[in-house]
Amino acid sequence: GENVGLHLPTLSVQEGDNSIINCAYSNSASDYFIWYKQESGKGPQFIIDIRSNMDKRQGQRVTVLLNKTVKHLSLQIAATQPGDSAVYFCAERPDYGGATNKLIFGTGTLLAVQP
Amino acid sequence: DADVTQTPRNRITKTGKRIMLECSQTKGHDRMYWYRQDPGLGLRLIYYSFDVKDINKGEISDGYSVSRQAQAKFSLSLESAIPNQTALYFCATSAIGGVGETQYFGPGTRLLVL
Numbered sequence: 001g002e003n004v005g006l007h008l009p010t011l012s013v014q015e016g017d018n019s020i021i022n023c024a025y026s027n028s029a030s031d032y033f034i035w036y037k038q039e040s041g042k043g044p045q046f047i048i049d050i051r052s053n054m055d056k057r058q059g060q061r062v063t064v065l066l067n068k069t070v071k072h073l074s075l076q077i078a079a080t081q082p083g084d085s086a087v088y089f090c091a092e093r094p095d096y097g098g099a100t101n102k103l104i105f106g107t108g109t110l111l112a113v114q115p
Numbered sequence: 116d117a118d119v120t121q122t123p124r125n126r127i128t129k130t131g132k133r134i135m136l137e138c139s140q141t142k143g144h145d146r147m148y149w150y151r152q153d154p155g156l157g158l159r160l161i162y163y164s165f166d167v168k169d170i171n172k173g174e175i176s177d178g179y180s181v182s183r184q185a186q187a188k189f190s191l192s193l194e195s196a197i198p199n200q201t202a203l204y205f206c207a208t209s210a211i212g213g214v215g216e217t218q219y220f221g222p223g224t225r226l227l228v229l
Contacts (some may be wrong), residue, residue, distance in 0.1 A: 008155070034217055043119075043205050043220035044158070089157065093216070101146060101209055101216055102173075105157035 008087060010110045019077040021109045023090035028071060030092040034103070035064060035075045039086045047075070047088075077111075085113045118142045119221035121206050127227045128196050136191045136224050138206030145211050147189040148218060149173075149181060152203040161204075164189055165211075196228045 013019045025033065031052040036044035050057045050064045050073075057064050063076040073090050089108035093101065119140045128134050138147065146165050150158040150173075160173030162181040170181060178200060180192045193200055203225055207218040 032216060036220075043222045046217050046219060049217055091218075101218075102160060102163070103158075103218060105159075107155060107157045 008108050008110045010112055012112045012114060013080050015080060015082060015113055015115050017080055019075075019080045019084070019111060019113075021075045021077075021088045021111065023073040023075075023106050023109075025071050025073055025090065025092040025106075026104065027092060027094035028068070030094045030104075032093040033064070033066060033073050034091045035062075035073075035088060036091065036105075037084075037086045037088055038108070044089070080111075080113050082113050082115060085111055087111075119206060119208055119219055121204075121221040121224050123224060124222065125225045127229065129229050130195075130197055132196050134193050134196055134226075136204055136206075136226070138189045138191070138221055140187050140206075140208045140221075142208055142210075142219065143186075144208035144219075145186065146209045147183065148207040148209075149179075149189065149191045150205045150207065151175065151200075152205060152223075158205065161191065193226075193228075196226075198228045201226060201228045 034049045035047040037047050038044045048059045048062050048064050050066050061078045065074045087108040087110050089106045091103040091105045093103055122137045148163040149161040152158050159175050161179050162173050163171050164183040167183050182190050203223050205223050206221040209218045
């Protein structure tokens with residue numbers, strides 16, 4: 001929504017550059033992670049996910065990296081475009097095996113793409 | 116995601132009124148969730164349901180109730196709305212297990228309680 005970006009860390013990049021958005025997660029037992037994109041006035045949109053038995057996963061123009069040692073997740077966006085401007089947040093699933101599939105969401109980073 | 120719809124998209128109500136927010140999905144998913152989003156905070160889970168006969172409280176269920184009328188429909192009610200329930204509300208769905216654990220969100224309902 002329009003107010004989601006308030007008080008959020010902001011990453012400002014030039015169009016065409018690569019973007020790296022970081023997320024520190026809280027639970028070392030988390031086994032599944034998701035990155036979402038939220039544009040103003042819209043609901044969160046799934047971008048990419050990764051399981052804890054992987055270190056890296058690639059999608060179209062996006063790559064997610066998982067470092068379980070330091071509980072860190074990153075989203076890399078190649079050749080950032082103006083349409084990538086949005087709030088990005090990560091989610092972790094601390095419930096091993098997904099019996100409840102509850103997710104814990106980060107507060108997000110605002111990506112601002114400068115033309 | 117057009118597969119998950121929410122009505123109304125915007126609602127203004129007064130303190131003490133009862134309101135209902137509705138969610139429908141055509142994804143065929145069994146699991147449905149209600150979240151609220153406040154500025155500067157992550158999404159917080161209100162209630163979730165894994166099938167028509169299953170209702171579970173999330174982390175902030177006080178002041179809310181839900182009804183799972185069918186696999187495709189999950190409604191959220193505020194029995195007596197209060198101003199601190201002013202927020203963005205999102206419905207989400209997910210399949211069971213495997214790669215379907217991802218939660219897919221609706222467009223949201225913006226609620227203002229005066």
